[in-house]
Amino acid sequence: MDSKQSLANKIYYETNAEAWRNGRELTPEVSEWSVLTAEPGGVDYIEANLGGKTALWVQPKLAARDRVMLYVHGGGYVGGSIWTHRKMVGHLAKAVGCYALIVSYDYSFQSKFPRQIEQVVAALEWLAEQGIGPEHTIGAGDSAGAGLIVAAAMKLCDAGRPLPAALFSISGWHDLSASGLSYEANREKDAFFQKATVDMLASQVLGGADARNPLASPIFADLKGLPPICLQAGEDETLLDDSRVLADRAKAAGVEVRLEVFPEMLHSFQMMAGRAPEADDAIERFAQWVRPKLGLTGAAAARLESREVA
Template structure:
C-alpha cells in the first residue's frame, strides 16, 4: 500500500492537470515547476552544490561530503523538455550521489521552446566531453536520468559508440521516455490512474520536442535503437504511470541485445516518484536500490547495502 507521504507526487500531477489551462506560456510552466516540483524533495544534508560552465552548458556539481572524487554520475533531468532544471533536480541528485558515495554532474539543456532536437543532445554531449576533459575516465562514470533524461542518456551512448569512444559503465533510468511513437498499452490501461500523462498530452510533448521529425529515430526513441554493446542498465518505473510499458518494452529489447538489465516497477507509484526522496519511503527505497546496484559497477564498496528483490515487471 502506498504511503501517505507518497500522495504528494500524485497531488502534484493532479494540480498540473488542473492548472494546465492557466499555464499558457513556457515561462509559466517553468515557474510552476520551479516552485512546486522542487518542493517535493527533501534536502539530503551533507551535500554541496557548485555551479559550473561545462563546455558552454550550465551545470552543477553535486558534492556529497566524503564522496569519491574520481567517480561520477552524469545526470540528465526530466521535465518533458518544457521544464525542469539543475535547480528542480539538485536535491534528488544529491540524495542519489550521497547514497552512491560519488560526485554527480547535473546539467541543463535547451528546452523545446528555445530549440528543437538535436540541440538538447548536443548539450548533453558537451557536458560529457567536459567531464572527460576534467580527467574522468569513462570506466568510472555512470549515466543517469529521469523521464526525458532517458532520451539524452541513450542519445549520448549512441553518439559515443558511433564515434568509437569508450562508454560509461552503467545507466540508471527513472520513468524513462523511450518511445516517441507512444505504442505502450499502459497509455490506455493506466489512463484513469495517471492524472497528468494522458496519451494526448504526451503526444503534444513529442511534437513540441521534435516537430515533424521521425518519431522512430533512435536518437529520440531509444526503443528502436541498436542496444548491442551498451552498458548494464537499471530501470525504475511506477506501476500506475501511463509510461510504465515503455520501460517494460525497453527492458525486453535490452535483454534481447545482450545488455544486463534490471527493471523494478513500484506498486502504486506514478511518474518519477523518486522526486520525493527524503520525504516518502518509496522514493528513499528506490534511491537506495539504484545506489546499491551501481556502486560495484563504479568500483566502489557495496557499503553493506543489500539490493531488494525486483518488483513485478
Template structure:
C-alpha cells in the same frame, strides 16, 4: 511500504489544477519550478560550473570519493526543468552513492528542438572523458525525458567511438516519442500527473515534424548493443510504464545487463518524493547500490566507492 503514503501522494498530485487552454512553455517552466524544486540535501555542497559548453550544477556530498563521477540529465519533457529543479533528487542520489555529481542544463525545446539536447549530453560526456575521467569511474542517470536522453547520449557516444561508462540508471524513462506503448492509453486513469495529450504536446515541441522514431529521440527503437549495465525504475501508475518495460526488453535482447523494477501504485518519477514516501527512499538506495557496485566492479580494490548512508 506505506499504502497511506501512496494514496496521499496520488491525491496530492491529482489536486493540481488543470488549465483549459494550454500554457506557454514559459508558463510551464514557472509552474514546474514552483511545484518540483527541492534544495540539495544537507551535507551536499553545490557550485555552478560549465560542462560541454553548457551551464551545470556540481553537487558534492560530504565524504564523496574523489574518483567516481555521476553525470545527471534532468527530466521535464525536453521543455521544462533544470539542474536547480532537480538539485534535491540528484543530491540525494549522489549522497547515497557517495559520488560527486554534475547535472547539466542542456538546451530546451521549442527554442532548441531535437537533437540539441542530445548534442549537449554528448558534449558533456565527451568533456568528462577528455578531462581525464576514466570511463570505469563514470556513471550516468536521468529521469523521464532525462532518462531517454541518458540513453541517447550513450548511443551518440558509441557512434562517436567513445568508451561507455560503468553503468546507467533511469527513472521513468521517456523512451518512445511515437507514443506507441499501450500504457499511454491504458494507464491514463491511473496516472495522476499526465494524459496522452500532455505527453504528445511535449513530443510536438521537441521533435515537431521530425522523425519521432529516430533512435536518438526514441531509444526504445535503437540497437542498444554495447551499452553498460542498466537499471530501469518505473511506477505502475504511469502512462510511460510501457516505455520502461519495452526499453528493458530491448536492452536485454541486445545483450545489455538490465534490471527492471516496477513499483506498484507509484506515479511518474516517484523518487522525487524521497523523505515522504518510503518507496522513493528505498528506490534511491537501490539505485545508489547499483551504481557503486558497477564502479567497484571496474576497480576490484575500490573500497572507497562504497555507498554513503
C-alpha cells in the same frame, strides 16, 4: 500499498493537470516540483559552466571525488532544471557515494531534436576531459533526461567512443511516438501524462522529425553494446511501457538490464526522496546495484557504509 507521504507526488501531477487543462503553460522553472524533495543534508552545490550553460556540481561530504554521476533532468523539454532536481540528485549521490554533475540543455522552444542529445554527449566528453574516466562515470536521468542519456550513450557507442560504466533511467521517456499500451491501461491512474499531452510535448521538441527515429525513441534502436542499465518506473504511470519495452530490447541485444517497477507509484516518484519511503527505497536499490560497477566495493564500500552509520 503506497504510503501517505507518497501521495504528494500524485497531488502534484493532478494539480498540474488541472492547470494545463485551464490553459496555463508549463514554464522552464517549475519551482513547485522541488518542494516534493527533502534537503539531503551534508551536500555542497557548486555552479559550473559547461558549453555556455550552467551546470551544478553535487558534492556529498567525503564521497569519492573521482566517481561521477552525470545527471540529466526531466521536464518534457519545457520544464525542469538543475535547480528543481538539485535535492533529489543529492540524495542519489549520497546513497552511491559519488559526486554528481547536473547538466542543462536546450528546451524545445530554444532548439529541436537532436540538439539536446548533442549537448549531453558533449557533457560526457567534458567529464572525460576533466580526468573522470568513463569507467568511473554513471549516466543518469529521469523522464526526458533518461531518454537523452540513453540516446547519448547510443551516439558514443556508434562512434566507437568509451561509454559510462552504467546507465540509470527513472521513469524514462524512451518512446516519443507514445506507442505503449500503458497509456490506455493506466489512463485513469495517471492524471497528467495522458497520450494527447505527451504527443504534444513530443511534437514540440521533434520539430517535424520522425518520432520513431531511434535516437528520439530508443525502444526502436539496436541497443547492442550499451553499458548495464537500471530502469525504475511506477506501476501506475502511463509511461511504464517505455521502460518495459526498452528493457526487453536491451536484454535481446545482450545488455545487462535491471528493471524495477514500484507498485502504485507514478512518474518520477523518486523526487519525494527524504519524505516518502518508496522514493528512499528506490534510491537505495539503485545505489546497491551501481556501486560495484563504479569500483565502490570492498574497503571503499565499507568506508561509505561507516560514514552512513556515523
